Amino acid sequence: MKDRVAIVCGASKGMGKAIAKEFAKNGAKVVLVARNEENLLKTMQEITAENVQRFDKGITNRVLAIPGDVRNKDDIKRVIKETVDEFGAIHILVNNAGGPPAGYFEDFKDDDWYNAFNLTFMSVVRFIREVAPYMKNQKYGRIINITSMSVKQPIDNLILSNTMRLAVVGLAKTLATQWAKYGITINNIAPGPIYTERIKELSWSIAEKKGITYEEALKSWIKEVPAERFGEPEEVAYLASFIASERAGYINGTTIQIDGGTIKFVL
Numbered sequence: 001m002k003d004r005v006a007i008v009c010g011a012s013k014g015m016g017k018a019i020a021k022e023f024a025k026n027g028a029k030v031v032l033v034a035r036n037e038e039n040l041l042k043t044m045q046e047i048t049a050e051n052v053q054r055f056d057k058g059i060t061n062r063v064l065a066i067p068g069d070v071r072n073k074d075d076i077k078r079v080i081k082e083t084v085d086e087f088g089a090i091h092i093l094v095n096n097a098g099g100p101p102a103g104y105f106e107d108f109k110d111d112d113w114y115n116a117f118n119l120t121f122m123s124v125v126r127f128i129r130e131v132a133p134y135m136k137n138q139k140y141g142r143i144i145n146i147t148s149m150s151v152k153q154p155i156d157n158l159i160l161s162n163t164m165r166l167a168v169v170g171l172a173k174t175l176a177t178q179w180a181k182y183g184i185t186i187n188n189i190a191p192g193p194i195y196t197e198r199i200k201e202l203s204w205s206i207a208e209k210k211g212i213t214y215e216e217a218l219k220s221w222i223k224e225v226p227a228e229r230f231g232e233p234e235e236v237a238y239l240a241s242f243i244a245s246e247r248a249g250y251i252n253g254t255t256i257q258i259d260g261g262t263i264k265f266v267l
């Protein structure tokens with residue numbers, strides 16, 4: 001990944017942050033995107049500190065933090081412009097953000113559905129639209145969408161996520177077949193329970209809904225996982241790093257589970 005330019009969305013926490021760190025460690029120039037500027041700058045400083053020796057040796061390995069909301073099309077255009085102004089290219093895009101709120105069908109009105117559509121699906125459409133000209137022109141690109149194991153097996157109280165993420169998979173599969181000729185791959189990562197802020201929030205929500213404690217809610221997740229533990233964000237980052245590398249050029253249009261064996265389907 002040396003000198004490849006990677007935009008990582010949702011990069012200030014959880015899986016996005018772990019992916020950004022791993023990309024930087026592997027020599028990429030990394031652009032961090034998230035809404036909260038303070039967290040984003042902290043992440044930028046952490047990554048710089050981790051790589052300081054290599055920066056000192058003159059390895060062209062830099063990090064840029066661009067605060068932005070993936071729901072906002074002007075923010076997306078600004079991220080692309082600032083990335084190209086700074087680094088002159090875009091080779092890798094990781095679409096990622098917070099998930100839509102937990103809940104059941106009866107909990108949501110039209111606005112909730114439109115908001116989830118904008119956050120989880122339109123953000124991916126718009127980012128891909130903006131990076132496509134650069135990737136097609138240079139005949140190289142790696143697009144990775146962070147989705148969820150729910151695209152293979154719906155999760156009971158996550159109807160918005162279960163629904164919107166399947167649209168991302170349909171989009172990715174279609175573009176993967178159409179743009180492979182440009183050297184662009186588009187793949188989805190489908191995580192099971194990974195120990196991040198998101199899993200903590202969902203556990204609080206499950207605890208409240210089911211009238212159980214937070215600890216019991218955490219245990220109820222782990223009970224479903226043959227590995228008997230949560231995944232670590234770094235484990236997702238190792239997978240993302242491989243898919244984003246040149247070596248993964250023949251992996252295209254796939255949805256790869258990383259769930260400790262949680263999904264029971266054979267194929």
Ligand SMILES: NC(=O)c1ccc[n+]([C@@H]2O[C@H](COP(=O)([O-])OP(=O)(O)OC[C@H]3O[C@@H](n4cnc5c(N)ncnc54)[C@H](OP(=O)(O)O)[C@@H]3O)[C@@H](O)[C@H]2O)c1
Nearest residue numbers: 010012013014015035036069070098099148193194196198
């Ligand atoms: N953790 C799991 O077990 C798990 C499993 C399957 C799928 N997922 C999905 O994978 C994704 C990442 O999960 P995570 O656990 O790593 O989440 P996380 O720890 O909550 O981190 C989310 C990151 O996205 C950023 N973000 C949120 N909304 C954003 C927006 N509108 N625009 C730009 N950045 C935004 C957050 O920063 P700001 O708030 O500052 O913007 C943060 O950096 C989520 O969609 C989640 O639903 C998670």
